Amino acid sequence: MFDRHVINQLSSYLDNQLSDSKKKKIDEHLKVCKVCSEELARLKLVSEKLKAWHVPDLENSFDSAVTTQIIRQELERGRVKMEKKTRLILVPAGAIAGILFLVISFVGLQAYFHRGIQGRQLVSAKKTGEEYRSRQTPKNGFLIRAGSEMVGYGGDKKFAIGVLSEGERTSLNYAKTDSIKLNDLSRVTYGVNSYEYDDVQSFGMAGARVDNGRIITRSEFAKSESTSIVATTPDSPVIIVQPVLPGTAEAEMVIRTGNVSLEIENGKETYQQVIKICRELGGYISDSRFYRDNEGREAGSVTMRIPKEKFDTALDKLGSLGKIENINVVSQDVNQEYTNLKSRLDTAMIVYEKMLEALKQRKVQPTEAVKLESELTPILNRIEDLKNKIEYLNNQVSYNTITLNFFEPRVSAKVFKESKHIIKETILSTGINAVKFVAVLIPIVLVIGFWVVIAVVAIWAIKYLISKLLNRK
Amino acid sequence: MQGLTDNEVMLKYQQGEMQAMEELLRRYKNPVYHFALRLSLNAAQAQDITQDVFLRLHQYRNNYNPERKFSTWIFSIAHNVYVSRWRKDRRFVPWARKQDKTDELMDVQSPDPSPAQEVCKDELSSIVTKCIQALPFLQREALILREFENLDYEEIARILKKSLGTVKTLIHRARMNLKDKMLPYIGELGGYNV
Numbered sequence: 216m217f218d219r220h221v222i223n224q225l226s227s228y229l230d231n232q233l234s235d236s237k238k239k240k241i242d243e244h245l246k247v248c249k250v251c252s253e254e255l256a257r258l259k260l261v262s263e264k265l266k267a268w269h270v271p272d273l274e275n276s277f278d279s280a281v282t283t284q285i286i287r288q289e290l291e292r293g294r295v296k297m298e299k300k301t302r303l304i305l306v307p308a309g310a311i312a313g314i315l316f317l318v319i320s321f322v323g324l325q326a327y328f329h330r331g332i333q334g335r336q337l338v339s340a341k342k343t344g345e346e347y348r349s350r351q352t353p354k355n356g357f358l359i360r361a362g363s364e365m366v367g368y369g370g371d372k373k374f375a376i377g378v379l380s381e382g383e384r385t386s387l388n389y390a391k392t393d394s395i396k397l398n399d400l401s402r403v404t405y406g407v408n409s410y411e412y413d414d415v416q417s418f419g420m421a422g423a424r425v426d427n428g429r430i431i432t433r434s435e436f437a438k439s440e441s442t443s444i445v446a447t448t449p450d451s452p453v454i455i456v457q458p459v460l461p462g463t464a465e466a467e468m469v470i471r472t473g474n475v476s477l478e479i480e481n482g483k484e485t486y487q488q489v490i491k492i493c494r495e496l497g498g499y500i501s502d503s504r505f506y507r508d509n510e511g512r513e514a515g516s517v518t519m520r521i522p523k524e525k526f527d528t529a530l531d532k533l534g535s536l537g538k539i540e541n542i543n544v545v546s547q548d549v550n551q552e553y554t555n556l557k558s559r560l561d562t563a564m565i566v567y568e569k570m571l572e573a574l575k576q577r578k579v580q581p582t583e584a585v586k587l588e589s590e591l592t593p594i595l596n597r598i599e600d601l602k603n604k605i606e607y608l609n610n611q612v613s614y615n616t617i618t619l620n621f622f623e624p625r626v627s628a629k630v631f632k633e634s635k636h637i638i639k640e641t642i643l644s645t646g647i648n649a650v651k652f653v654a655v656l657i658p659i660v661l662v663i664g665f666w667v668v669i670a671v672v673a674i675w676a677i678k679y680l681i682s683k684l685l686n687r688k
Numbered sequence: 689m690q691g692l693t694d695n696e697v698m699l700k701y702q703q704g705e706m707q708a709m710e711e712l713l714r715r716y717k718n719p720v721y722h723f724a725l726r727l728s729l730n731a732a733q734a735q736d737i738t739q740d741v742f743l744r745l746h747q748y749r750n751n752y753n754p755e756r757k758f759s760t761w762i763f764s765i766a767h768n769v770y771v772s773r774w775r776k777d778r779r780f781v782p783w784a785r786k787q788d789k790t791d792e793l794m795d796v797q798s799p800d801p802s803p804a805q806e807v808c809k810d811e812l813s814s815i816v817t818k819c820i821q822a823l824p825f826l827q828r829e830a831l832i833l834r835e836f837e838n839l840d841y842e843e844i845a846r847i848l849k850k851s852l853g854t855v856k857t858l859i860h861r862a863r864m865n866l867k868d869k870m871l872p873y874i875g876e877l878g879g880y881n882v
Contacts, residue, residue: 226860230834232841261867264874265835268816271731273721273738278713281742285709288743686826 220248225255229262468608470547471523473530473617478624479537482513485621489517492532496525498614514622520614533619553608560601567594694758702749713742716759719837720766726832727770729817740769760843763833767847819869826850827862834859 221241227233228241245252479485486505493500498521505515521529534542574587689697689711697715701708720741725734744765752761820828830848833839839847845855 226863257867258863268813270722270725272718285746
């Protein structure tokens with residue numbers, strides 16, 4: 216039996232939550248303790264009154280509402296799952312597509328920058344054009360020369376220059392060919408299109424069998440007896456096709472005419488530079504034209520006469536003023552014509568001198584003298600005519616003609632170059648700024664992160680303390 | 689379904705039988721609703737809590753441990769839902785400013801019955817409501833689970849995540865407090881003759 220009141224355990228006693236022994240002891244205590252019995256009665260009464268507190272039930276529509284919500288939740292979960300799966304596929308696919316796009320764009324831009332302003336010129340042709348202009352012998356290729364002119368070039372198994380004929384005009388042509396096998400130098404075959412001059416085919420197909428730079432056999436010099444192939448050095452085999460002109464006692468009589476087409480940046484500036492080059496080389500302008508076309512592009516044409524020894528220099532200098540679109544060099548051999556004229560002049564002079572001597576030796580009557588004089592006059596005229604022709608030929612040979620056509624491009628190369636430069640600069644500066652940004656960001660993130668962690672820990676601790684306090688209440 | 693125990697019905701639901709949910713609703717929607725209503729004294733809020741309880745039951749159905757009593761599990765969910773709602777609502781209670789004349793505002797009577805008035809239709813219910821409302825939260829919850837849901841002390845301890853001793857103390861204190869508050873009213877009604 217308990218000695219003191221059992222009020223603290225009456226609640227558990229009432230709820231039948233005590234062990235049998237404890238329950239028995241309390242029963243005995245209650246029999247003798249009026250205070251505890253009354254307290255128990257009050258608690259019972261409170262419990263009974265509490266149970267009288269009825270609340271209404273839920274409506275029947277609640278079940279269907281819950282079921283609908285569950286179905287909606289399931290559908291939502293399915294949608295989220297699908298989205299996750301889709302993201303798993305789409306994100307890598309998008310990343311790959313993006314990388315591919317960047318790579319393709321980069322390659323495309325590279326190709327575009329490489330191909331030039333108009334995007335239509337082949338890299339090989341451009342390079343070859345530059346090499347032609349600089350007149351440098353390629354390291355791993357070969358040159359074909361006709362006289363002092365380079366008319367062909369081959370190299371790197373990729374392309375070659377041929378010579379195309381259009382009547383008397385010859386144009387340089389860049390073409391790809393598979394016939395060059397530079398790796399197999401024991402057998403080099405190179406085709407050059409036929410070159411015609413004065414309706415006579417000077418040389419056509421050229422080919423050679425070369426062993427360590429030494430020519431072993433020639434092959435196929437079609438319709439040409441005046442071409443030759445010369446290998447220059449064993450290490451760098453160079454083939455030279457040279458027309459052998461008939462030897463003359465006089466100096467080589469060749470009239471050369473050059474035709475150059477240039478794409479330039481500034482029309483006026485180019486025009487002024489052309490005049491300056493012409494004067495510096497001791498030449499003169501025979502014809503010039505400067506105009507602006509419908510699209511507002513400046514263009515012009517200058518025909519100049521340049522001393523023959525400065526002809527190549529002039530072509531080089533003019534070619535450096537812009538991007539070469541086309542260069543044609545026509546060589547007209549006038550040796551035969553010159554020799555003929557000279558022979559005819561000599562003959563005429565002999566006849567004239569003989570007639571003059573006969574006239575001097577004979578004692579002729581005035582009527583006969585008049586007759587002889589009248590016979591001498593045509594010979595004199597003929598001699599004058601031949602002299603003029605020879606002087607004209609001398610002039611043509613000593614001063615070669617160059618016609619330069621220049622025009623501005625549709626898209627300004629300058630603008631393009633500047634744009635390219637700006638893009639490069641922008642990319643570079645963006646990269647530098649990104650690195651700087653990251654360098655600044657890292658310490659900021661670390662500092663903020665540190666304080667966020669401190670704040671989270673503090674908030675958690677405060678929450679924990681508050682919940683503890685509330686629970687105590 | 690009707691012959692099965694709560695645990696067996698829940699296992700059926702775990703296996704994907706929708707009929708099991710109907711049975712669980714039939715058995716537990718009102719106990720859960722009554723528990724929520726007695727705690728919150730708000731019919732709409734109690735209905736929302738009950739719906740949330742069954743949605744969570746569906747969501748976490750695979751977490752149910754058959755070794756535990758189903759009623760304990762579902763009332764644990766109800767307790768968690770109520771507590772999380774109570775915390776959320778508490779965040780949005782604005783602080784009363786000094787210059788606000790709260791007394792005047794509180795004196796204004798609405799013509800419509802209050803949620804508490806709706807719950808307590810008769811006088812005794814009204815007294816019980818007032819007295820229970822005055823109890824601390826944990827005492828109130830423990831007492832409701834004991835008196836109305838007839839759960840034993842161990843179950844209540846699991847639901848409230850408290851020790852058995854704490855639950856005993858909570859219920860005892862709740863009864864003593866309630867006794868002190870209710871006896872004057874019960875005496876007026878003539879029901880107290882001890």
